[in-house]
Amino acid sequence: MAQAAVRMDEPDLIRAAQQGDQRAFEQLVRLHDQNVLRLALNMLRSPEDAHDIYQEAFLRVYKNLHTFRFDCSFHTWLYRIVTNLCLDALRKRKVRREENTVVETSDGPLDRLDTLEEARPDGNPERRLSSRQVGKKIQECLAELTPRERAVFEMRHYQGLRLRAIGEILGTSEEAAKNCLFRATQKMRAALGDFV
Amino acid sequence: MKCDEAKKTMPLFLYGELSFEEEERLETHIDECADCRAALARDKALFKSMDAAETAPSQELLEQCRADLHLRLAHAQPEHAGFWNKLRDGFTVRFHFAGFAQPLGAVAMLILGFAAARMTPGSLLGPWQTAGVAEPATSQVRYVESGAPGQVRIVVDETRQRVLSGRVDDQAIQRLLLTAAKDSSDPGLRVESVDLLKNRSQSAEVRQALLYALQHDSNAGVRLKALDGLKDFADDPETRKTLTQVLLKDDNPGVRTQVIDLLIPHRSNAMVGALQELMMKEDNDYIRMRCQKALHEMNASVETY
Numbered sequence: 001m002a003q004a005a006v007r008m009d010e011p012d013l014i015r016a017a018q019q020g021d022q023r024a025f026e027q028l029v030r031l032h033d034q035n036v037l038r039l040a041l042n043m044l045r046s047p048e049d050a051h052d053i054y055q056e057a058f059l060r061v062y063k064n065l066h067t068f069r070f071d072c073s074f075h076t077w078l079y080r081i082v083t084n085l086c087l088d089a090l091r092k093r094k095v096r097r098e099e100n101t102v103v104e105t106s107d108g109p110l111d112r113l114d115t116l117e118e119a120r121p122d123g124n125p126e127r128r129l130s131s132r133q134v135g136k137k138i139q140e141c142l143a144e145l146t147p148r149e150r151a152v153f154e155m156r157h158y159q160g161l162r163l164r165a166i167g168e169i170l171g172t173s174e175e176a177a178k179n180c181l182f183r184a185t186q187k188m189r190a191a192l193g194d195f196v
Numbered sequence: 197m198k199c200d201e202a203k204k205t206m207p208l209f210l211y212g213e214l215s216f217e218e219e220e221r222l223e224t225h226i227d228e229c230a231d232c233r234a235a236l237a238r239d240k241a242l243f244k245s246m247d248a249a250e251t252a253p254s255q256e257l258l259e260q261c262r263a264d265l266h267l268r269l270a271h272a273q274p275e276h277a278g279f280w281n282k283l284r285d286g287f288t289v290r291f292h293f294a295g296f297a298q299p300l301g302a303v304a305m306l307i308l309g310f311a312a313a314r315m316t317p318g319s320l321l322g323p324w325q326t327a328g329v330a331e332p333a334t335s336q337v338r339y340v341e342s343g344a345p346g347q348v349r350i351v352v353d354e355t356r357q358r359v360l361s362g363r364v365d366d367q368a369i370q371r372l373l374l375t376a377a378k379d380s381s382d383p384g385l386r387v388e389s390v391d392l393l394k395n396r397s398q399s400a401e402v403r404q405a406l407l408y409a410l411q412h413d414s415n416a417g418v419r420l421k422a423l424d425g426l427k428d429f430a431d432d433p434e435t436r437k438t439l440t441q442v443l444l445k446d447d448n449p450g451v452r453t454q455v456i457d458l459l460i461p462h463r464s465n466a467m468v469g470a471l472q473e474l475m476m477k478e479d480n481d482y483i484r485m486r487c488q489k490a491l492h493e494m495n496a497s498v499e500t501y
Contacts (some may be wrong), residue, residue, distance in 0.1 A: 033261065038253055041252075047257050051264070055264060062272055135248070157246060157247075157251050162213070181208070181213075186207075
């Protein structure tokens with residue numbers, strides 16, 4: 001059964017899952033879950049919140065998969081659920097104000113700014129300071145974007161989705177998504193102009 | 197194109213979101229304008245810096261999310277699925293074009309239900325009627341064969357479920373949990389069983405089951421639970437031997453990390469050798485760092501000669 005599921009393509013997995021095949025559903029989850037988790041983590045900047053969004057999003061998909069009629073791509077349908085949850089979380093929990101660059105890891109607290117890639121790995125202290133400052137400014141700037149600007153920016157810059165697809169996910173036009181991205185990049189440019 | 201417009205469209209240009217004509221106009225302008233060339237170079241540098249700010253989820257977080265989802269799915273139900281879904285869809289399609297037909301569909305379903313109840317043999321319904329909350333029964337049609345005209349022979353598998361309650365340290369309960377911990381078809385069942393057993397690792401039989409799960413279970417969530425149960429036996433020679441083997445062969449970074457945590461406090465030559473061997477083939481930066489740190493703390497060489 002599991003081996004049969006491995007050979008299935010996405011539409012077959014969706015149909016099997018719609019008939020109550022949990023293995024097929026989990027195969028379907030695995031096609032998308034890394035990107036879902038990455039999106040949630042980058043939008044909310046908290047592994048715990050990203051974990052919660054992952055659970056809630058896929059449970060909603062599981063419970064409502066029978067309503068999926070293949071009239072849009074499954075990816076779009078899934079991302080609509082995920083981004084709505086992330087936007088709600090950003091609005092309700094006021095993550096923008098609680099933003100912290102320090103995350104808990106299994107090896108203790110880790111400042112994400114320390115993990116930023118060096119522009120030149122020559123160990124030049126001035127250069128390292130500059131890179132660190134840029135990283136800090138980026139985090140501050142991301143925290144200042146509106147939830148919607150942030151969603152568009154994350155999906156375009158980090159997930160590589162086209163603006164047309166982003167518009168479809170957010171239930172808006174490509175033009176509106178483009179304006180949103182434009183505002184986000186303008187803010188980033190204004191905040192980071194002196195650092196790059 | 198003016199400089200203002202050029203600068204406005206640069207981010208969209210870098211994202212590849214401009215039309216062919218818009219790109220042409222921008223490139224023509226940039227060729228002629230040194231200021232805008234410099235601005236584009238700055239935007240490129242900005243994008244590169246932003247690339248570096250992305251946070252990638254750890255494999256451990258991903259595995260945890262998957263294991264938790266698996267458990268939650270076991271208790272979740274789709275809003276409706278399977279037979280009833282199909283039946284409803286069938287009626288939906290059939291009466292879709294006639295507004296008046298929906299009440300008719302409802303009446304048809306009532307008649308269908310009434311007829312089915314009247315015509316189904318009592319022997320098939322028997323277990324369903326007698327099964328209480330504590331003893332639900334399930335039936336599955338295994339085989340259907342047509343016989344004489346108008347006749348059919350159906351073979352039905354019936355499974356009667358029993359609910360057993362008791363203390364985890366009860367021998368009978370523990371035996372069932374040990375069996376469930378090896379159930380190859382359901383990782384969720386194994387995770388829950390191993391989770392219950394892990395606090396009973398003072399029993400040699402349970403410990404053996406945990407060691408078996410750690411070595412052979414295909415699900416990382418189960419292996420992590422088994423490791424949790426073995427933490428009080430990290431200085432036991434048999435456990436250490438298994439941990440060392442797992443460290444070198446397990447494909448899950450979360451499991452390998454936790455094994456290192458258990459091994460490090462009890463130094464042995466075999467463990468130092470295993471860490472050195474791991475350093476030669478490990479591709480996970482975090483684990484390499486942990487390994488290197490542990491070897492340094494033990495004044496052992498990071499490499500083998």
